[in-house]
Amino acid sequence: MKTHTFQSQLKWTGNRGQGTKNYKAYDRSYTVQAEGKPTIQGSSDPAFMGDPTKYNxxxxxxxxxxxxxxxxxxxxxxxxxxxxxxxxxxxxxxxxxxxxxxxxxxxxxxxxxxxxxxxxxxxxxxxxxxxxxxxxxxxxxxxxxxxxxxxxx
Missing domain, CATH: 3.30.300.20 (K homology (KH) domain)
Known part of the structure; x- marks a missing residue:
């Protein structure tokens, strides 16, 4: 049996200055990437207060x-x-x-x-x-x- 390992990096980019002070105080935006590859902009689905222009x-x-x-x-x-x-x-x-x-x-x-x-x-x-x-x-x-x-x- 072979083992394959994959890595990705996720960074939350939605801190509006107050962190998660309350449910509506922060943005759900984040980025994901793997080394040497383009960054993907992500968010939660709009049903969960996310940005509809980003992948969920x-x-x-x-x-x-x-x-x-x-x-x-x-x-x-x-x-x-x-x-x-x-x-x-x-x-x-x-x-x-x-x-x-x-x-x-x-x-x-x-x-x-x-x-x-x-x-x-x-x-x-x-x-x-x-x-x-x-x-x-x-x-x-x-x-x-x-x-x-x-x-x-």
């Missing part, structure tokens, strides 16, 4: 699942001789918030739209989404179900 953790979670699935899918297609010429995904996650303010994603639905060069391989191309879901590091780390409704052209 929930969106970043969906990005991670969607991109991990795609990368595994492309790998599996290459191994199976399926030439993918276009790949797009519209991911959607359903998060349930509890009365105490905690919550969790209950389900994520990926909707990849894939174009392949050889239409005769459409059935195999569809099946490979299941294997990609089984292989995805991020999906394997989730408590919620990660489903997909793939469309192959």
């Amino acid at each position: 953790p929930e969106e970043l979670f969906l990005f991670s699942l969607s991109s991990c699935h795609m990368l595994w899918y492309l790998h599996l297609c290459a191994v199976e001789g399926i030439i993918v010429t276009d790949y797009q995904d519209l991911a959607e996650g359903m998060m349930m918030e509890d009365t105490d303010g905690s919550g969790a994603f209950k389900e994520v639905l990926l909707r990849p739209k894939v174009t392949i060069a050889d239409p005769s391989k459409k059935e195999l191309a569809l099946q490979l989404h299941h294997k990609a879901n089984q292989m995805c590091f991020i999906a394997n780390s989730c408590k919620c179900a990660v489903k997909h409704e793939a469309l192959i052209h």
Whole structure:
């Protein structure tokens, strides 16, 4: 078994001068980055007093699942001789918030739209989404179900 270690840096940038004196005294803004890569501006979702122009953790979670699935899918297609010429995904996650303010994603639905060069391989191309879901590091780390409704052209 191989071990891989990843690091990221997070910095809260929302101190308006009073810190967290009260719930409305601070901004939810932050930055995240990994060494040698561009900084990402983040905030909480507007439902939680966040900045709607910045990415929120929930969106970043969906990005991670969607991109991990795609990368595994492309790998599996290459191994199976399926030439993918276009790949797009519209991911959607359903998060349930509890009365105490905690919550969790209950389900994520990926909707990849894939174009392949050889239409005769459409059935195999569809099946490979299941294997990609089984292989995805991020999906394997989730408590919620990660489903997909793939469309192959």
